[in-house]
Amino acid sequence: MMPAPKGASFNFTKASVLIIDANALFLDLLTGVMQGFGFRRIQRCNDIEAAALLLKTRAFDLILIDPYPNNERAYQVIRDVRDGGTANAGAPILIVTGHTYLRLVADTRQCGADFVIAKPFSMGGLLERVLFVAKIEGRRGGLLAPEAPAGRVLGAQPW
Amino acid sequence: MVTTPEEEREEAAPNPLKSFLNVPGGISEKDAIQRATDSLEMIRHNALEEIDDALSRVAKHVDMGDDSRAAAHDLHMLGNSVSSLAGMFGLPQLGVAAYCLCELVDVLTSRGVWDREAVMIHYDAMRKLREPREISPEERERLIDGLRKVTLRLSRAPAVRAVS
Numbered sequence: 001m002m003p004a005p006k007g008a009s010f011n012f013t014k015a016s017v018l019i020i021d022a023n024a025l026f027l028d029l030l031t032g033v034m035q036g037f038g039f040r041r042i043q044r045c046n047d048i049e050a051a052a053l054l055l056k057t058r059a060f061d062l063i064l065i066d067p068y069p070n071n072e073r074a075y076q077v078i079r080d081v082r083d084g085g086t087a088n089a090g091a092p093i094l095i096v097t098g099h100t101y102l103r104l105v106a107d108t109r110q111c112g113a114d115f116v117i118a119k120p121f122s123m124g125g126l127l128e129r130v131l132f133v134a135k136i137e138g139r140r141g142g143l144l145a146p147e148a149p150a151g152r153v154l155g156a157q158p159w
Numbered sequence: 160m161v162t163t164p165e166e167e168r169e170e171a172a173p174n175p176l177k178s179f180l181n182v183p184g185g186i187s188e189k190d191a192i193q194r195a196t197d198s199l200e201m202i203r204h205n206a207l208e209e210i211d212d213a214l215s216r217v218a219k220h221v222d223m224g225d226d227s228r229a230a231a232h233d234l235h236m237l238g239n240s241v242s243s244l245a246g247m248f249g250l251p252q253l254g255v256a257a258y259c260l261c262e263l264v265d266v267l268t269s270r271g272v273w274d275r276e277a278v279m280i281h282y283d284a285m286r287k288l289r290e291p292r293e294i295s296p297e298e299r300e301r302l303i304d305g306l307r308k309v310t311l312r313l314s315r316a317p318a319v320r321a322v323s
Contacts, residue, residue: 009185015176023240025209028202029247036195038186061175068239069232090172098243099261120246120254123195127188134176 010131016041016058020051020065020074021096026119030064030096037127052077059087062130065113066097071104075111082112092133096121199247206244210253213237214285217260221282226273234278235264241285252299253288256281259306266314277309 017039021027027044034042043060045051048070055063055077063081067074081088095108098119108116114133117126186194217237220230241257260281267273284302287294294302 009182009187010180010191011182011185012179013184015179023243025202025205025240026243029199029206029244032198032201033195036193036198037191038194059175061179069236090174092174092176098239099258119243120251123192123199124188127191127195130176131180131188134174134180137174137177 010038010134012038013040015039015061016043017062017064018043018045018051018054018058018060020045020048020063022046022048022066022069026066033123033126034064036123037130048073048077052080055081055088056084056086060091062133063088063091063093064096065093066119067095068097068099071107075107078111078113092130092136094129094133096126203248206248210241210244210248210250210289213241214282214289217278217282217285221275221279224275226275228268231264231268231273235261238264250289250291252291252303253285255303256285256288256306259303259310260285263306263310263313266310270314272313274313277313280309281306 017034019027019030019034019042021030021044024046027046031042031044039062043054043058045054048067051065065074065078078093081091081093083089093113094115094117095104095113096117096119097104104116114136115129117129217234220234220237223230238257238260242254242261245251245254245257260278263277263281267277284306287302288299291299
């Protein structure tokens with residue numbers, strides 16, 4: 001991945017971001033972090049079904065989602081966003097999650113998300129990925145270079 | 160002509176976030192990172208409280224010895240919460256131990272077995288790693304290494320007891 005050039009500036013004050021996380025405290029944490037990055041139009045959601053409805057009616061410039069603990073449903077919501085022809089079809093989608101079991105990489109590719117970021121993350125690491133996905137165009141969900149390794153994977157399917 | 164979903168994605172909609180790069184009135188990466196780091200400090204107290212609450216709930220599960228699937232699910236949720244938060248607030252090894260707890264629960268539930276002692280070992284390690292300065296770096300590493308070995312052993316062992 002090409003890092004954003006040092007000293008590059010960006011202005012996210014008018015960009016809208018949707019944060020989806022079942023953990024209320026992590027919603028607070030991500031809200032503060034995104035505010036630090038300059039975002040002011042922040043929509044928070046701790047329920048995947050509420051988020052699915054929101055994504056059908058409102059346009060966002062960036063979507064952060066932790067699929068846990070409803071992983072399969074969350075992937076379906078992302079697929080619907082990508083394939084549904086809505087205003088969010090081109091929005092970058094970052095999966096920000098704690099339990100990064102290895103099948104997640106394949107699941108993410110298939111559902112159309114752009115990147116997986118493991119919790120805990122560094123502020124620099126998250127910003128680098130936000131700036132990276134801000135630049136990409138075209139096919140989505142194919143940016144994760146490493147293939148899921150063959151063989152047995154611990155925690156392949158949590159729930 | 161019929162197009163596959165993959166081909167349709169090739170013609171993806173424009174990326175709306177792109178228009179916010181290199182525009183007037185922006186901030187630098189350095190400033191953004193500093194502001195985000197400052198925002199973390201504002202919730203440090205709440206985060207540590209949530210971690211302690213999660214540890215208390217893990218302790219209750221250990222005491223009760225509940226081997227139901229619902230209890231396993233709750234343990235996984237607690238482990239995931241601690242794993243996500245601890246490393247962001249100066250407790251990286253506690254986060255790793257909590258991640259190990261998630262892996263342990265995954266292994267046990269996927270095999271349809273339960274092992275209360277293994278869960279207890281993970282809780283003890285997490286409790287010690289909550290106050291990392293009270294133990295040596297070598298001891299911390301030994302604890303984490305021990306947790307990984309427990310899960311590896313159980314992933315290869317025959318069933319102990321069926322999960323209800």
